[in-house]
Amino acid sequence: MSIRTSILRLRVLCVAVAVVLGVGLVHPPAASAASLRLRILEFNACDQFGRGNAACDATPAQRASAIVQSINSYAPHLVTLQEVCRSTVDMIAASLGPSWKAQFFATYTTTDSRCQSVDHAWGIAVLARSAVLSNPQAHTLGVETSGEQRTLLCVDAAVGLAVRTCTTHLTSGSDANAAAQATTAVNLVNQWVASRAVVVGGDFNLNVRTCGNTDVSNGLRPWYAGRFGAGATRCYTGVGSMYEMDQYRAGGDGVYDESTLGSGKIDFIFGNRQRMYADYSGDATSSGISDHDPLRGAVTAHD
Numbered sequence: 001m002s003i004r005t006s007i008l009r010l011r012v013l014c015v016a017v018a019v020v021l022g023v024g025l026v027h028p029p030a031a032s033a034a035s036l037r038l039r040i041l042e043f044n045a046c047d048q049f050g051r052g053n054a055a056c057d058a059t060p061a062q063r064a065s066a067i068v069q070s071i072n073s074y075a076p077h078l079v080t081l082q083e084v085c086r087s088t089v090d091m092i093a094a095s096l097g098p099s100w101k102a103q104f105f106a107t108y109t110t111t112d113s114r115c116q117s118v119d120h121a122w123g124i125a126v127l128a129r130s131a132v133l134s135n136p137q138a139h140t141l142g143v144e145t146s147g148e149q150r151t152l153l154c155v156d157a158a159v160g161l162a163v164r165t166c167t168t169h170l171t172s173g174s175d176a177n178a179a180a181q182a183t184t185a186v187n188l189v190n191q192w193v194a195s196r197a198v199v200v201g202g203d204f205n206l207n208v209r210t211c212g213n214t215d216v217s218n219g220l221r222p223w224y225a226g227r228f229g230a231g232a233t234r235c236y237t238g239v240g241s242m243y244e245m246d247q248y249r250a251g252g253d254g255v256y257d258e259s260t261l262g263s264g265k266i267d268f269i270f271g272n273r274q275r276m277y278a279d280y281s282g283d284a285t286s287s288g289i290s291d292h293d294p295l296r297g298a299v300t301a302h303d
Contacts, residue, residue: 034161035302036159037298037300038197038300040078040079041080041295041297042202043290043292044261045067046289047063047083055290060087064095071127078128079126079127080200082168083122085122086117086119087115088115089102101133102133103136104121104123104125105123105153106121107124108121109147126153126154126166128163128165129159131158133157134155136154138152138153138154139153139154141168150171151169152184152188161197163198164197164198165200166198169203169205170204175205175219178204178219179215180219183218186223193242193274193275196303198271199270200268201268201297205266206219208229208236208244209257209263223240227248232256242272243272245280253283258293267284279300282297282298
């Protein structure tokens with residue numbers, strides 16, 4: 001073989017290698033899955049002006065203004081509300097502006113003056129910093145003798161990540177009934193947990209700070225992933241798919257299951273472990289317009 005032929009073959013080989021490397025550079029590795037440090041605000045607003053509850057005796061306008069201030073302060077992506085008038089939700093949404101959307105569901109039609117909307121509708125709501133809310137669904141969990149419907153309300157929100165967002169307000173008249181409603185609700189939620197991020201905020205009327213309560217165990221065990229209850233004591237064993245934002249975790253903030261109504265912790269923010277990392281944190285703050293404390297939660301969610 002001549003020297004000239006060898007040189008030509010070497011040049012061809014070098015060009016071929018360059019082409020292969022060039023093609024590889026044109027197609028970068030696939031991007032990592034999208035993730036977001038998701039912030040949620042959960043609040044039983046106790047929209048009961050004129051009903052004789054001193055802790056809740058703020059006008060609808062005062063209540064809406066306070067909730068807007070709380071939202072602007074914490075900057076959540078999602079807000080879940082219970083015991084709230086449609087008129088209050090409308091005022092909140094109007095104050096927050098077009099970047100926020102709201103979904104309200106009436107669980108009860110009042111006969112007093114607490115609500116200012118024409119239909120006097122009172123119920124639950126989801127608000128999201130999202131261009132649109134889609135696929136709303138309301139599932140009845142039970143009906144009170146008063147006619148109030150205990151309901152699980154769910155919508156799809158796009159907050160940088162697609163999140164199925166739900167809220168509920170379970171019965172306060174019986175722990176056993178609240179546990180049964182919680183079980184019905186989690187069975188509905190479980191249809192989504194494997195395929196997307198799911199958040200549920202609500203007033204469950206089951207006090208997770210108490211140990212040895214059969215109803216608390218029956219109602220909440222299907223929700224929680226891992227041990228839970230009474231802060232670091234963790235007196236129950238969960239069999240579910242959810243992290244609760246104020247649940248004990250190693251390396252957490254050291255304060256868990258903070259009370260949200262008197263000495264009880266009955267308000268919760270759940271997120272599914274299939275789409276959320278175990279870096280959740282929760283904080284019950286304070287309120288001058290409700291007998292419940294607002295609950296803030298944060299967790300890194302991913303698709």
